[in-house]
Amino acid sequence: MAELLPALAQNDGHLFWRAAARVHAALAETLPPGVDVHEYAALLSLAGGITRTQQSIATAISVSRTTVVKVAADLATQGLVTRVRNPDDRRSYALTRTAKGAAAARSWRRHVEDLEDALTSVFTLDEREELRQILVRISEQDLAPDTPAPLLDSIAFLITRVHFRMHRDFSAVLAPLGIEPRHKGCLAALHASGPIPQAELARILGVSAASVVQMVDDMERRGLVERRRLETDRRTQLLHLLPEAEVVATQARELSDELTSEILVMLSGAERKRLTGYLLRFVTAP
Incomplete structure (x- = not known):
């Protein structure tokens, strides 16, 4: 079970990151x-025999064009889609799901739904639905009108969409300070905990040792953190x-709090408090 410092346990930006x-x-x-969640999402977007361009798929499932290029190539190699040059743009492709692709989507859906159930097992059905509805409202402006229904039903998918927006916007407002969102979490953790080894910081933040080394290197170059050897060891x-x-x-x-309030402006105070509680339970679940 993950543990969070009190200073981080009520921070919605940090909770979405975790x-x-x-x-x-x-x-x-x-x-x-053999089950790839991006390939599964792409197959969902091609349901009903429709043909889509790669850019249309990227928009519908909220991933980058670079990701869709790889996904499209993999699906075509497996015979799950047919891929032809887009007549309106010869530099891109248009995809159509094959019968084999439809069967794969049905088969993969069971695994993805099992994963969803495992991730949200700490919630009652009513809590899960309320969290889903809150996440849809937060991410609505970043979702395509034709986002596949199974993705809109997925708390895991919606969490990643909100986090993507938060990370993008946080990165922009923190850039003038010479730090990134991950560095902000490090500074908050060190302020709350006092001097600690890198391994302890990695545990507090729930990241790998290698990730912490890189973050500390960044902050050391920025003149924010210093490594000091213990006199006794x-x-x-x-x-x-x-x-x-x-x-x-x-x-x-201050910048992050202001931006978080803007992103969550559609929520009442009570809804935001419940969202924080849901995220905390999601992150610390066994």
Whole structure:
């Protein structure tokens, strides 16, 4: 079970980051070989025998064009779609689902729904539906009108969409401070915990040791953090915040809080409080 510092447990931006990380980890660890969630989503967007361009698929399932190019090639190789040059743009392709692709979508759906059930097992059916509706409202402006219904029913998908928007917008507002959203979380964790080893920071943030090394390197170059060896154990280094870190962390918190309020403006105070509670349970579930 994940543990969060009190300073991070009520931060919606951090919770969405952790929730999206949990979704991605579950996708990698749980889906059986041969089942790709992006390929599954693409097949859903081609239901009913319709033909779509790769750009249309990317929009419908909310992924990058680069991802769809790879997905389209893989689906075509497996015989799950037919792929022809788009007559309106010879640089791109148009895809149509084959009978084999329809069968694969039906087969894969069971695995994806099992994964969804596992990720949301901490919620009652009513709680799950309320969380889904809240996530749809938050992400509505970023979803295509023809987003496949099974994706709109997926809490895992909706969490990743909200996180994508938050990360994009947070990155933009934090750029003038010379930090990224992940650095903001590091600064908040170190402020709350005091000097700690890198391994402890990785545990608090729920990321790999390699990710923490990179983040600490970034912040050290920025003059926000310093590694210091313990006098009693020269093998151990603790992370210490430098004076400028307090100023940057305060500015980052104010900017992020303001942006979070803008992103969640459609929620009442009570709904936002319940959203925070749902995300916390999602992130800390066994």
